[in-house]
Amino acid sequence: MGVIAVLTLALKQMLRGHGLKVCLVAALMLAILIKVAGDKVPDPVLIGVMLPASTSSLIIDFRAHYSMLRVLYMVGATPRQVKTYMLAPSTILSAICGAPYVTIGAVWVVLALILSLTSSLTVMILALRITKKGFLTSVAMYTQ
Amino acid sequence: MSLSADFILMMITYIAATAVFTYLAVKYIKTESPHPPERESGRRSSSISRITFLGKTTWVVLKNPLTLIIMTTVILTSLISGYAASSHTSYVAFNVESGHEFTQAVFIEFSHAIPKDVAKKSIYSLTKGLNESEVRLTWYARHVLNSPIKLRCNGNTYVIYVLLGLSTDELKRLLNTSVQEGAHELLYAGISPTNEVNATVIAAGGKAFNVIVKGIPGNALARAEIIPGVPLLPVQSYIGTKPVTPPPKYVLVGDIDAVNSLISVPRDTITDVLVVSGTGLFNLHTLTQLVRNADFSRVWFLDGRKLYVISTVQIPTTRSMVVALLSSATATVLCLAVASALLPSLKNLYLRLSIQGMPPWGASIINTAYTMLVALVPGVTVVLYSYHYLGGVSAFNSLISAVITWALMFTYLSLKSKPPKLRTDVYSPPSQRYVIFLRRKEITEIVQEISRSLQGNEFFELLEFETKAQGNEAVIHARLAYIESWGVGADMSILVTSADEGTYVNISCMIWGIEEVSEAIMNNVLALLLSRVVGRLKSWELSQY
Numbered sequence: 001m002g003v004i005a006v007l008t009l010a011l012k013q014m015l016r017g018h019g020l021k022v023c024l025v026a027a028l029m030l031a032i033l034i035k036v037a038g039d040k041v042p043d044p045v046l047i048g049v050m051l052p053a054s055t056s057s058l059i060i061d062f063r064a065h066y067s068m069l070r071v072l073y074m075v076g077a078t079p080r081q082v083k084t085y086m087l088a089p090s091t092i093l094s095a096i097c098g099a100p101y102v103t104i105g106a107v108w109v110v111l112a113l114i115l116s117l118t119s120s121l122t123v124m125i126l127a128l129r130i131t132k133k134g135f136l137t138s139v140a141m142y143t144q
Numbered sequence: 145m146s147l148s149a150d151f152i153l154m155m156i157t158y159i160a161a162t163a164v165f166t167y168l169a170v171k172y173i174k175t176e177s178p179h180p181p182e183r184e185s186g187r188r189s190s191s192i193s194r195i196t197f198l199g200k201t202t203w204v205v206l207k208n209p210l211t212l213i214i215m216t217t218v219i220l221t222s223l224i225s226g227y228a229a230s231s232h233t234s235y236v237a238f239n240v241e242s243g244h245e246f247t248q249a250v251f252i253e254f255s256h257a258i259p260k261d262v263a264k265k266s267i268y269s270l271t272k273g274l275n276e277s278e279v280r281l282t283w284y285a286r287h288v289l290n291s292p293i294k295l296r297c298n299g300n301t302y303v304i305y306v307l308l309g310l311s312t313d314e315l316k317r318l319l320n321t322s323v324q325e326g327a328h329e330l331l332y333a334g335i336s337p338t339n340e341v342n343a344t345v346i347a348a349g350g351k352a353f354n355v356i357v358k359g360i361p362g363n364a365l366a367r368a369e370i371i372p373g374v375p376l377l378p379v380q381s382y383i384g385t386k387p388v389t390p391p392p393k394y395v396l397v398g399d400i401d402a403v404n405s406l407i408s409v410p411r412d413t414i415t416d417v418l419v420v421s422g423t424g425l426f427n428l429h430t431l432t433q434l435v436r437n438a439d440f441s442r443v444w445f446l447d448g449r450k451l452y453v454i455s456t457v458q459i460p461t462t463r464s465m466v467v468a469l470l471s472s473a474t475a476t477v478l479c480l481a482v483a484s485a486l487l488p489s490l491k492n493l494y495l496r497l498s499i500q501g502m503p504p505w506g507a508s509i510i511n512t513a514y515t516m517l518v519a520l521v522p523g524v525t526v527v528l529y530s531y532h533y534l535g536g537v538s539a540f541n542s543l544i545s546a547v548i549t550w551a552l553m554f555t556y557l558s559l560k561s562k563p564p565k566l567r568t569d570v571y572s573p574p575s576q577r578y579v580i581f582l583r584r585k586e587i588t589e590i591v592q593e594i595s596r597s598l599q600g601n602e603f604f605e606l607l608e609f610e611t612k613a614q615g616n617e618a619v620i621h622a623r624l625a626y627i628e629s630w631g632v633g634a635d636m637s638i639l640v641t642s643a644d645e646g647t648y649v650n651i652s653c654m655i656w657g658i659e660e661v662s663e664a665i666m667n668n669v670l671a672l673l674l675s676r677v678v679g680r681l682k683s684w685e686l687s688q689y
Binding site: 018019022025026029030032033036037040041042045046048049051052053055056057059060062063 | 210213214216217220221223224227228230463466467470471473474477478479481482484485488
């Protein structure tokens with residue numbers, strides 16, 4: 001199973017879940033908000049909304065991602081493939097969430113993307129940790 | 145201290161919220177209070193333990209890290225809503241008669257009596273570009289008294305509620321009369337216009353002033369207008385567009401300083417100012433900005449044949465409301481996404497708790513408490529911040545966002561967190577009859593065990609217990625009151641029959657209620673009672689072998 005296959009898996013998972021839809025709706029609303037009220041609201045507050053937006057987009061499909069990571073472990077995926085799976089949804093969702101900030105300025109877009117990616121990756125790392133813990137426990141039980 | 149409209153709005157919101165919570169608390173306590181048997185039995189009050197249980201369960205849900213995301217979302221979106229709030233000043237335009245002496249004039253009512261210098265400074269600082277050479281300022285001291293003063297003249301005592309202080313020029317222009325400055329000369333409509341008498345004014349504190357009072361036609365005072373459409377007498381209210389002013393017999397007119405001295409107000413203190421420009425310097429937009437200053441109460445703007453009455457009440461703009469709704473929608477989408485991730489564990493928790501005897505409304509209370517703590521409390525904090533730093537309109541916008549988010553989140557959680565069994569599965573009520581077979585044959589001991597199972601029960605209070613044993617049979621009748629709900633109880637009939645190989649115990653229950661009780665609660669009570677007796681007998685028998 002190559003990296004492309006893992007990427008395809010990640011994309012399929014995203015299309016099947018609700019996270020992408022939530023992310024698109026949130027990004028659209030943020031874009032309208034920035035357009036309507038961007039000049040009045042301090043930029044840090046607007047940027048701040050991106051954190052819960054990207055995080056909740058991933059959390060809504062947390063179980064699906066967790067299951068997929070577990071499957072990847074079970075089929076013997078390499079660490080690189082696991083990392084690819086973790087990065088793909090995080091990057092796509094962060095990019096979508098960060099898009100509305102283009103109107104504010106380049107610095108804010110970069111900052112928004114970094115923050116968003118960090119928060120999304122935190123969720124994925126959490127899923128991975130739970131997967132590892134659960135997987136190792138079940139393996140231990142099976143071998144006993 | 146004067147009360148602003150924003151403060152009053154927030155105070156009303158606060159009082160309404162407090163009243164609702166108090167009502168709900170009283171309602172809850174009233175529902176829970178009538179449990180006299182509990183005190184007699186020496187057990188802890190079920191209300192307290194129930195509140196503790198609900199509080200602990202809410203805390204368990206609250207400890208979930210996802211809560212932090214919901215709180216962050218609510219705080220940020222409410223802040224956006226507050227920052228993006230905008231308002232406009234409301235005004236009403238009237239047509240007035242032509243032929244007056246002013247091209248443009250602005251009459252400003254201050255919210256309280258202020259020194260002339262302060263008033264002058266705030267007018268010039270706010271209307272940038274104006275200077276003293278371009279405008280003419282005319283001052284007025286119109287005091288509406290909370291405690292009336294008394295005027296004694298010609299052996300009569302008159303009650304005065306309004307004091308009007310005008311400059312000499314204004315007295316001439318508006319009332320076609322004059323008073324001698326510094327001589328304590330006053331004008332009063334209650335005596336004959338030709339009269340000029342010595343009188344005594346008794347102030348609210350009992351201090352007496354000797355004054356000279358001259359008569360003035362009451363009609364002239366009532367009809368006098370500072371600018372067309374603005375009466376000289378202070379406007380108390382409006383009937384339609386017609387201003388209501390106090391009757392002239394309650395009004396004493398005089399020089400500004402003379403009037404101020406009667407109520408112990410410092411010299412040069414004024415309440416209103418007329419700003420007249422001959423060159424058309426004013427525009428409506430500047431004046432609507434002017435009334436945002438806390439010192440101003442109302443502004444009249446005369447522009448040719450139009451009179452604008454500009455109020456200090458700020459109305460949120462359509463754009464502001466759109467931002468509030470958009471913020472709420474964004475917050476709702478994100479919060480529901482997080483809540484849907486929270487749902488599986490929440491459902492699981494409620495299912496386990498309901499098996500252990502949690503009534504169906506327990507989940508609703510936990511949902512309410514949870515959503516209030518994660519959405520309303522941060523929302524209200526932002527509202528307070530907005531009110532303090534950004535103003536009343538921003539606070540209103542933030543409140544709208546927070547409340548909409550909370551309401552939608554609460555609705556979603558309430559609908560989705562119910563155990564699926566209650567809505568989708570086939571309904572199967574618990575049986576009213578139950579038969580258990582025991583290998584032991586001692587009927588007396590079995591009866592005693594049943595009696596023990598019904599006594600000392602945390603769910604039921606044993607009201608009656610009758611038993612009759614004859615030969616191989618024993619009949620038991622018990623009446624129990626359900627502690628958790630007032631006026632609900634159960635009648636239980638048990639037939640114990642000894643057979644060759646053991647003992648048959650036939651249990652039949654009937655649940656009754658004084659008031660109408662839902663079927664769900666009835667079945668819950670039935671299941672609790674049957675399981676109590678059956679469980680006790682089974683464990684008793686197991687312990688024998």
